[in-house]
Amino acid sequence: MAVRSTPAELVEAARAGDRRATARLLTALENQTADAAAIAGLVKGGDAQIIGITGSPGVGKSTLVSALIGAWREAGLRVAVLAVDPSSPFTGGAILGDRVRMADHALDAGVYIRSVATRGHLGGLAATTGAAVRLLEGLGFDVVIVETVGVGQAEVEIASLADTTLLLLAPGMGDGIQAVKAGVVEIADVYVVNKADRPGADGAVRDLRAMMSLVRREPGEWRQPICTTVASEAKGVDDLVAAIAKHHDWLAGADRLADKRRRRAAAEIRARVDAALRERYRVSEDLAEAVADGETDVASAVRRVLGDTG
Ligand SMILES: Nc1nc2c(ncn2[C@@H]2O[C@H](COP(=O)(O)OP(=O)(O)OP(=O)(O)O)[C@@H](O)[C@H]2O)c(=O)[nH]1
Ligand SMILES: [Mg+2]
Known part of the structure; x- marks a missing residue:
């Protein structure tokens, strides 16, 4: 195997039963590396x-x-x-x-x-x-x-x-x-x-x-x-x-199985959206302190986090 295998090479090796390839794919997904999206795309279904x-x-x-x-x-x-x-x-x-x-x-x-x-x-x-x-x-x-x-x-x-x-x-x-x-x-x-x-x-x-x-x-x-x-x-x-x-x-x-799978996919998407939103809209220590100290209220703080000044 090449020193740096492509996602496609890893997927092919993993499908053939190569456990190290499987492990590397899982690690890439877990760590959300640059290859993660390509990997997820290769193994749909x-x-x-x-x-x-x-x-x-x-x-x-x-x-x-x-x-x-x-x-x-x-x-x-x-x-x-x-x-x-x-x-x-x-x-x-x-x-x-x-x-x-x-x-x-x-x-x-x-x-x-x-x-x-x-x-x-x-x-x-x-x-x-x-x-x-x-x-x-x-x-x-x-x-x-x-x-x-x-x-x-x-x-x-x-x-x-x-x-x-x-x-x-x-x-x-x-x-x-x-x-x-x-x-x-x-x-x-x-x-x-x-x-x-x-x-x-x-x-x-x-x-x-x-x-x-x-x-x-x-x-x-x-x-x-x-x-x-x-x-x-x-x-x-x-x-x-x-x-x-x-x-x-x-x-x-x-159709219970299909229904269960749809719900599972929805739960996973929701969890990822939650995580992505939390990453994008960080709540700073300073802002929390300002609310705790009564300098501003929660609703205003939320508007500030969302970048919504209107
Ligand atoms: N007597 C008896 N012992 C068992 C049986 N099944 C498992 N054990 C023993 O119970 C202990 C715990 O087994 P595990 O399979 O590690 O249990 P576990 O639920 O995976 O444990 P955790 O992953 O730590 O939560 C081991 O010593 C097993 O050998 C059984 O049917 N009868
Ligand atoms: Mg166990």
Whole structure:
């Protein structure tokens, strides 16, 4: 490869399975280098299934991702994973633990795994992760998995990126009911009770069932299945893969998938517009001080920021 490859050369190499080329493309997008627009233009389109995986720290997300990769690779699909760390400013391989756990797939050219940091990036999670998902999809990956940790805004944003969102729970972590309270339940399409080899898994499934029986649904609405897995032994993974496929079929019917994708594109555009506006219309310290000190009012300050003196 030439010392400095063109975007077209990098895209061609990445499509052929060159992971360094894929990494360089993602880095260019993340850093919004001069090549970013050309790259985005070269990889438009694609038709990946986008899977979000979320849940408390240590429930077994990465272990399950590794098992899912195994199942999808057996089916001949190319799989990419973005491990999103909303708290870290580092990127390109920060989550070492995930790397180690997914080491089974380290030599497989049909698998690409990358850590994504979102803190401090313009447009936040929706813009950075959205762009990365789009690139991987355009490079021809059949499945793009987005793993994110924690409960909160980041998680909800990830769910809006994904076609199908899995919420992982594990017995003894006391997060069954907490998850309900945090409203995460509404974003999940499939529940997974992992670590089913541990005591308390049946109880966790019962709690989830009881909770779901309280939710009223319209006819034809999706009913979230509850899968149980032992990710560390790849047990229950086939049933989970089937549940994900079923949700995808449900989405594909009645134009729901296309609708979801339109909303995703709108969210990404909005996040980028917000970021661009914030860049263009800076709020200076001096102006904030002037308002705080009562020298001017907020409405006048806004007019000044917008350059609108009328
Ligand atoms: N007993 C048991 N242990 C499991 C199972 N799945 C994962 N583990 C273990 O649980 C620990 C955490 O697994 P990870 O896959 O790193 O969990 P995670 O949710 O990705 O963790 P973070 O990325 O740190 O949030 C590891 O030691 C795994 O080996 C399981 O089904 N049963
Ligand atoms: Mg993990």
